[in-house]
Amino acid sequence: xxxxxxxxxFQVLKTGQSMxxxxxxxxxxxxxxxxxxxxxxxxxxxxxxxxxGTTDKGEVPNGxxxxxxxxxxxxxxxxxxxxxxxxxxxxxxxxGAYYEQYFGPGTRLTVT
Amino acid sequence: xxxxxxxxxxxxxxxxxxxxxxxxxxxxxxxxxYRQKHGxxxxxxxxxxxxxxxxxHDKISASFNEKKQQSSLYLxxxxxxxxxxxxxxxxxxxxxxxxxxxxxxxxxxxxIQP
Numbered sequence: 001x002x003x004x005x006x007x008x009x010f011q012v013l014k015t016g017q018s019m020x021x022x023x024x025x026x027x028x029x030x031x032x033x034x035x036x037x038x039x040x041x042x043x044x045x046x047x048x049x050x051x052x053g054t055t056d057k058g059e060v061p062n063g064x065x066x067x068x069x070x071x072x073x074x075x076x077x078x079x080x081x082x083x084x085x086x087x088x089x090x091x092x093x094x095x096g097a098y099y100e101q102y103f104g105p106g107t108r109l110t111v112t
Numbered sequence: 113x114x115x116x117x118x119x120x121x122x123x124x125x126x127x128x129x130x131x132x133x134x135x136x137x138x139x140x141x142x143x144x145x146y147r148q149k150h151g152x153x154x155x156x157x158x159x160x161x162x163x164x165x166x167x168x169h170d171k172i173s174a175s176f177n178e179k180k181q182q183s184s185l186y187l188x189x190x191x192x193x194x195x196x197x198x199x200x201x202x203x204x205x206x207x208x209x210x211x212x213x214x215x216x217x218x219x220x221x222x223x224i225q226p
Binding site: 031035041042043044048050056059090094096099106 | 114142144152153154155156158159199201211212213214215216217218219
């Protein structure tokens with residue numbers, strides 16, 4: 001039982017390149033989230049999805065798109081990467097009796 | 113708007129107590145506390161719901177003052193394993209325990225020395 005998985009773990013992009021970060025859960029829960037974490041800034045919500053087929057913007061959505069392919073998978077796409085998008089990206093799932101969010105291991109992205 | 117956490121960092125000796133505060137300028141429906149070790153994902157500690165419900169975790173407990181829009185995390189008789197960065201996450205409008213996502217503070221770095 002892996003919980004929340006993210007791929008890739010590390011990625012280096014050049015400015016202007018595109019890529020998709022993948023997130024998958026085996027917890028059979030509806031709500032999924034994408035956060036970014038920058039030094040000294042905490043976690044900031046990029047997008048979230050309350051259920052399959054629905055997505056909503058969070059605090060910092062500019063420069064990103066998301067896709068909720070099915071209940072298991074929620075992907076984050078950078079169409080034209082910028083150095084300001086260098087960050088650690090975490091996917092999370094809302095689960096459990098106390099509304100806890102379970103986080104994936106993260107993707108460390110560097111844009112040069 | 114991010115909640116404000118204080119202090120930004122604290123260094124303790126093993127066995128000492130610590131308090132971490134989280135303050136919001138907006139009304140709060142729930143406050144969630146997470147701990148993150150270096151290079152790892154955040155891990156859920158507890159949730160405090162509007163109405164005063166508190167949920168503890170070992171020697172870590174928390175309180176929620178709705179009127180003051182504040183929450184505090186209490187670490188009693190700290191252990192080496194408590195080291196890490198603590199984040200509060202707030203729910204500013206009702207969405208059922210943070211279903212619309214949380215707004216996190218910038219974190220408090222806690223270092224426990226032997």
